[in-house]
Amino acid sequence: MGEFELRDGVIHCEHVPLPLIAREVGTPAYVYSTASMRRQVQALRSALASLDDPLIAYAVKANPNAAVLATLAAEGLGGDVVSGGEYRRARAAGIPAEKIVFSGVGKTAAEMRLALEGGLCQFNLESVPEAEMLSEVAVSMGMTAPVALRVNPAVQAGTHAKISTGAADSKFGIPIAEAMSACARVRELPGLELRGVAVHIGSQLTTLGPLEAAFRKLGELIAALRAAGHRISTADLGGGLGVAYDPSAPPPPAPEEYGAMVSRATAGWDVRLIFEPGRLIVGNAGILLTEVIRVKPGGAHPFVILDAAMNDLMRPSLYDAWHGIDAVVPKGGAMVADVVGPVCETGDIFARARRMDRVEAGDLMIIRTSGAYAATMASTYNSRPLTPEVLVNGDQWAVVRERQDIERLLQDTKMPDWLGG
Ligand code: LLP
Numbered sequence: 001m002g003e004f005e006l007r008d009g010v011i012h013c014e015h016v017p018l019p020l021i022a023r024e025v026g027t028p029a030y031v032y033s034t035a036s037m038r039r040q041v042q043a044l045r046s047a048l049a050s051l052d053d054p055l056i057a058y059a060v061k062a063n064p065n066a067a068v069l070a071t072l073a074a075e076g077l078g079g080d081v082v083s084g085g086e087y088r089r090a091r092a093a094g095i096p097a098e099k100i101v102f103s104g105v106g107k108t109a110a111e112m113r114l115a116l117e118g119g120l121c122q123f124n125l126e127s128v129p130e131a132e133m134l135s136e137v138a139v140s141m142g143m144t145a146p147v148a149l150r151v152n153p154a155v156q157a158g159t160h161a162k163i164s165t166g167a168a169d170s171k172f173g174i175p176i177a178e179a180m181s182a183c184a185r186v187r188e189l190p191g192l193e194l195r196g197v198a199v200h201i202g203s204q205l206t207t208l209g210p211l212e213a214a215f216r217k218l219g220e221l222i223a224a225l226r227a228a229g230h231r232i233s234t235a236d237l238g239g240g241l242g243v244a245y246d247p248s249a250p251p252p253p254a255p256e257e258y259g260a261m262v263s264r265a266t267a268g269w270d271v272r273l274i275f276e277p278g279r280l281i282v283g284n285a286g287i288l289l290t291e292v293i294r295v296k297p298g299g300a301h302p303f304v305i306l307d308a309a310m311n312d313l314m315r316p317s318l319y320d321a322w323h324g325i326d327a328v329v330p331k332g333g334a335m336v337a338d339v340v341g342p343v344c345e346t347g348d349i350f351a352r353a354r355r356m357d358r359v360e361a362g363d364l365m366i367i368r369t370s371g372a373y374a375a376t377m378a379s380t381y382n383s384r385p386l387t388p389e390v391l392v393n394g395d396q397w398a399v400v401r402e403r404q405d406i407e408r409l410l411q412d413t414k415m416p417d418w419l420g421g
Contacts, residue, residue: 003033003392004287004366011328011366015395018289018328022364025388025399027291028308030375032063032400034071034393036285037371040255041075044277047259051266055121055274057101059239060086062278062372063286067391067400069093072281078121080239080276084111091118101236101274103150103200105130105171112137112145121274122146124198124236126173131186138191148196148236149183151176151221153214157202157240160319166201166214173199179221183230194230196271197221200238203279206252208261211240215265222269236274237262243283245369246322255280279372286371288313288387289328293342294361301353302337306365309341310348311381313367313374317347324368325350327357334358343382375401385409 003014010017013031021031041056048054057078060069064086069079070093078099079090090100097119102111105126112134115123125131125147138145152173157164165172174182179197186194201214215237222232242252253261266273290308297303315321325339335358339351350367359365378386385404390397415421 002039003036003285004368006330009329011326013287013392013397016392016397018366019364021390021397022289022291022328025390026403027289027364028306028312028387029289029403030286030312030370030387030389031289032065032068032282032286032371032389032391034391037068037071037281038075040281040285041072041077043255044259044275044280047255048262048273048275050259050263051273053272055099055101055272057099057121057274057276058281059276059278060090061376063282063374064089064376065389065391065400066093067389067398068282069095071391077281080278084108084114087111087115087118087120101276103198103276107134109133109137113141116141116143116145120146122148122195122234122236124148124150125186126150128174128182128185131182131189131192135189135191144191144193146195147186147192148198148234149174149179149186149194150198150200150236151179151218153199153201153217155201155210155213155217157205157210158207159202159204159242162319163204164202166199166210176217176221180224180228183225184228187230194232196232196234196236196274197225198236198238198274200236200240200276203240204242205240206242206250208253208258211237211258212261212265215262219266219269222271233271234274235266235269235271236276237266239276239278239280241277241280243279243369243372245324247324282371283369284371286369286374288367288370288374290365290367292359292361292363292365295337295359298338302335304337304339304359306339306341306350308350308367308387309343309382309384310345311343311379311384312341312387313350313370314377315373316350317345323350323370325354325356326366326368327359328364328366330357332358343384380404380409383409
């Protein structure tokens with residue numbers, strides 16, 4: 001969290017005081033730190049240094065802002081995409097085609113065509129029917145699609161149920177017990193070249209045990225596939241490593257510990273390893289800058305009503321997620337409050353009974369760890385225009401997405417004839 005610290009009593013992002021951004025851009029606004037993203041990339045790279053040429057394909061869904069992608073592309077990262085839109089964003093921001101992995105359980109024929117035309121590292125297939133569709137698409141284009149099979153290893157990730165993907169009843173991946181027959185089927189299909197296997201068991205993982213268990217199962221599968229005559233040259237280990245949200249909670253495993261576990265679990269695999277980190281790279285590289293609209297007296301605690309809402313950061317309402325909340329210019333003193341947004345939903349709450357800096361109307365606050373799965377999951381619910389994004393780099397800063405124009409929101413809807421359209 002080092003890039004959003006108090007200096008002379010004011011929280012800065014790198015060298016830029018946050019009140020300056022609030023004044024120029026207004027609130028709410030997301031603010032991202034270039035230095036923080038770069039530091040995370042370097043930490044992961046050095047943790048994986050013992051591996052032979054790993055591909056780090058950043059999970060674009062975590063934060064698909066073009067300037068964020070361009071920053072990461074310049075650091076040499078590839079992209080893990082799950083839609084045609086993400087594929088196009090990744091390419092437009094300069095991520096080379098050969099560093100793109102196409103994941104996702106519901107790829108359409110149009111998305112397959114787009115990625116085959118533009119090029120990619122591999123499709124991670126999640127079912128035999130998907131393999132059949134890709135085969136048809138590739139044959140119709142006279143091409144061969146590089147593919148890996150994403151397996152579901154049936155391990156409990158130990159994270160929030162809504163972000164677990166590796167349990168036996170989840171929609172993701174092919175049950176590992178069926179992987180051998182699925183690969184045999186893939187080999188029969190024209191237009192496909194089976195290159196590897198993939199696994200991703202969930203997000204915000206705070207222990208390494210479930211990941212290691214999944215990797216061990218993947219290793220056994222690779223050996224079995226090779227014994228059956230398949231040539232396996234890639235293994236995609238997914239993303240999922242958690243980041244610190246609550247500084248008072250035990251910290252999640254550091255990248256070095258993750259890297260050491262990966263080397264141990266994958267020793268002798270003789271494949272190119274692929275990683276799909278999202279939150280690890282951008283989670284703590286962003287905050288949501290917001291202003292207190294008013295403090296409303298409440299039964300148990302006062303309500304601190306912010307101008308940011310659940311439509312800017314859904315994680316607390318969706319997953320009961322804990323995010324740090326601090327005053328930008330602390331005045332001294334503390335209060336216990338429910339921190340809420342203005343949206344008309346009881347779930348529009350960022351923190352309950354939180355002991356925090358004492359604030360009053362007009363004060364600026366930040367909601368921490370909003371670099372991942374914040375702007376990307378935003379909506380215009382309650383007709384609130386989308387919040388702008390700002391990227392800081394040292395003492396420079398720039399708006400990298402404007403605040404959505406309310407006029408645009410109005411114009412986007414069309415009147416049918418019978419209502420005078
Ligand atoms: N690879 C695949 C196939 C994924 O589905 C995901 C995330 C990732 C990589 C990146 O995972 P990460 O390294 O960021 O944990 N909205 C939720 C998180 C959803 C994650 C979905 N898939 C949240 O705010 O916690």
